[in-house]
Amino acid sequence: MPSEKTHMVLENYIGGKFVPCSSQIDSFDPSTGEVYCKVPDSGKDEVEAAVAAAKKAFPDWSARSAEQRAEVLNKLADLMEARLEEFAQAESRDQGKTVAFARTVDIPRSVENFRFFASSVLHHTTDCSQMDHLGVVNYTVRCPVGVAGLISPWNLPLYLLTWKIAPAIAAGNTVVAKPSEMTSVTAWMMCKLMHDAGVPPGVINMVFGTGPKAGDALVAHPDVPLISFTGSTATAQRITERAAPYCKKLSLELGGKNPALVFADADLDQCVATTVRSSFSNQGEICLCTSRIYVERSIYPEFLTRFVAAARKWKTGAPSDPSNNNGALISKEHLEKVRGFVALARSEGATVHCGEGVDQLDDLPESCASGYFMPATAISDVADGSRVMQDEIFGPVACVNAFDTEDEAVARANGVRYGLAATVWSRDVGRVHRVARRLQAGLVWTNCWLVRDLNLPFGGMKHSGVGREGGKDSYHFFTEVKTITIKH
Numbered sequence: 085m086p087s088e089k090t091h092m093v094l095e096n097y098i099g100g101k102f103v104p105c106s107s108q109i110d111s112f113d114p115s116t117g118e119v120y121c122k123v124p125d126s127g128k129d130e131v132e133a134a135v136a137a138a139k140k141a142f143p144d145w146s147a148r149s150a151e152q153r154a155e156v157l158n159k160l161a162d163l164m165e166a167r168l169e170e171f172a173q174a175e176s177r178d179q180g181k182t183v184a185f186a187r188t189v190d191i192p193r194s195v196e197n198f199r200f201f202a203s204s205v206l207h208h209t210t211d212c213s214q215m216d217h218l219g220v221v222n223y224t225v226r227c228p229v230g231v232a233g234l235i236s237p238w239n240l241p242l243y244l245l246t247w248k249i250a251p252a253i254a255a256g257n258t259v260v261a262k263p264s265e266m267t268s269v270t271a272w273m274m275c276k277l278m279h280d281a282g283v284p285p286g287v288i289n290m291v292f293g294t295g296p297k298a299g300d301a302l303v304a305h306p307d308v309p310l311i312s313f314t315g316s317t318a319t320a321q322r323i324t325e326r327a328a329p330y331c332k333k334l335s336l337e338l339g340g341k342n343p344a345l346v347f348a349d350a351d352l353d354q355c356v357a358t359t360v361r362s363s364f365s366n367q368g369e370i371c372l373c374t375s376r377i378y379v380e381r382s383i384y385p386e387f388l389t390r391f392v393a394a395a396r397k398w399k400t401g402a403p404s405d406p407s408n409n410n411g412a413l414i415s416k417e418h419l420e421k422v423r424g425f426v427a428l429a430r431s432e433g434a435t436v437h438c439g440e441g442v443d444q445l446d447d448l449p450e451s452c453a454s455g456y457f458m459p460a461t462a463i464s465d466v467a468d469g470s471r472v473m474q475d476e477i478f479g480p481v482a483c484v485n486a487f488d489t490e491d492e493a494v495a496r497a498n499g500v501r502y503g504l505a506a507t508v509w510s511r512d513v514g515r516v517h518r519v520a521r522r523l524q525a526g527l528v529w530t531n532c533w534l535v536r537d538l539n540l541p542f543g544g545m546k547h548s549g550v551g552r553e554g555g556k557d558s559y560h561f562f563t564e565v566k567t568i569t570i571k572h
């Protein structure tokens with residue numbers, strides 16, 4: 085075990101200064117199972133100080149022009165990009181994902197989030213209408229809301245945090261952000277860049293700690309009129325209750341149980357390769373990952389054979405090894421939860437074709453012996469009503485099933501409480517339009533997955549969320565609109 089001295093110790097970032105916290109939480113390296121970092125265990129006092137700093141910074145920041153704010157966002161993006169490798173290594177160590185994934189997805193996208201909103205905030209216009217018969221013109225203005233409370237999860241730590249910070253400050257708000265207590269390191273590293281980027285003290289405050297303590301204090305703070313949350317549906321329900329007495333604006337990006345519909349006329353080469361990626365990328369720890377695959381019966385045997393073969397090639401092991409597709413899951417508890425779903429499927433008579441309990445992770449280096457690794461797992465013949473098909477697993481597990489008709493496929497795809505994302509595989513243009521419209525999902529990808537135009541709305545329906553994020557949607561969420569009527 086490493087000595088106490090070797091642990092990295094994080095501090096909160098409040099009013100432009102790093103502030104130590106009297107108590108701390110252990111943070112684990114998922115690939116070794118060892119504590120390597122101490123994260124502030126913040127509570128009401130720390131949140132109070134951060135909200136006060138954000139309130140103080142608001143008048144000056146919100147009075148700046150969009151161009152002035154954009155300049156700061158772009159500078160922050162440049163500084164982060166210059167340290168891309170350092171951030172990627174840190175994200176991998178903190179989260180368990182491969183360095184390659186952090187290097188090509190997490191950190192470049194975090195940089196892009198700042199650049200995108202620095203640019204898009206310059207191009208919004210507001211509405212105007214005329215009522216000539218009354219001698220009246222109406223127009224709308226948009227104003228920043230104030231101190232924004234931002235709460236993010238552990239699966240794409242910096243990526244999802246910056247997806248909130250960037251639009252919030254671009255629109256003129258100041259923020260108090262609380263990253264997941266399990267993955268706080270890259271957010272803390274980003275705070276070290278604030279001064280050089282020209283972020284005025286108090287515009288971005290970072291309070292580290294647990295959900296029930298630091299998160300709850302932020303949600304229940306009367307001077308935080310807006311909460312943007314990404315995480316589980318259960319936590320969102322709790323946040324909604326806590327925020328209700330204050331009538332806060334809420335944006336909730338939640339879990340998914342995303343279906344893929346594979347029709348007999350699909351390009352199977354493309355479909356299998358992409359569906360393996362959509363099922364297992366980032367250890368299956370992406371809210372958009374495919375977890376239920378419905379395949380038209382005539383091609384079901386061929387699809388299953390090819391999917392299992394490709395899943396077996398999806399390599400899991402040391403996050404630093406560039407030949408691995410997956411690293412470690414976030415925590416011991418999460419690994420046990422995901423394994424529990426595979427055991428449940430087995431006990432219900434399903435077939436586990438590869439992965440958990442079938443394939444061994446023989447290549448793991450000694451240093452990873454106590455890490456939270458699990459191979460890509462494909463299961464068939466699970467009943468739609470099973471918890472395995474209804475609950476979000478959030479790990480490298482995909483269930484494959486056959487269907488006979490389009491109506492049946494759509495009904496089964498929609499037969500869960502979630503409605504985040506879906507994919508449709510078919511070369512029939514009429515069908516893809518028809519099925520896409522009938523699917524209850526905020527995002528439908530056809531013959532592809534995870535292709536994103538950041539200008540367009542992102543978010544889920546049903547228990548997958550409330551509200552949308554993206555260019556115009558984020559701008560609307562992070563501003564209040566006012567209609568002004570002028571009679572001349």
Ligand code: NAD
Nearest residue numbers: 236237238263264294295299300315316319337338339371
């Ligand atoms: P989680 O809900 O446990 O935690 C998310 C964040 O909320 C963390 O920062 C946590 O500390 C905080 N939190 C927990 N309890 C709180 C409380 N009572 N009050 C205030 N804050 C609280 O989720 P997680 O396990 O970190 O993340 C995984 C979940 O996130 C999955 O369900 C996944 O689908 C979802 N997710 C959704 C999206 C999306 O865009 N829709 C993206 C990524 C992850």
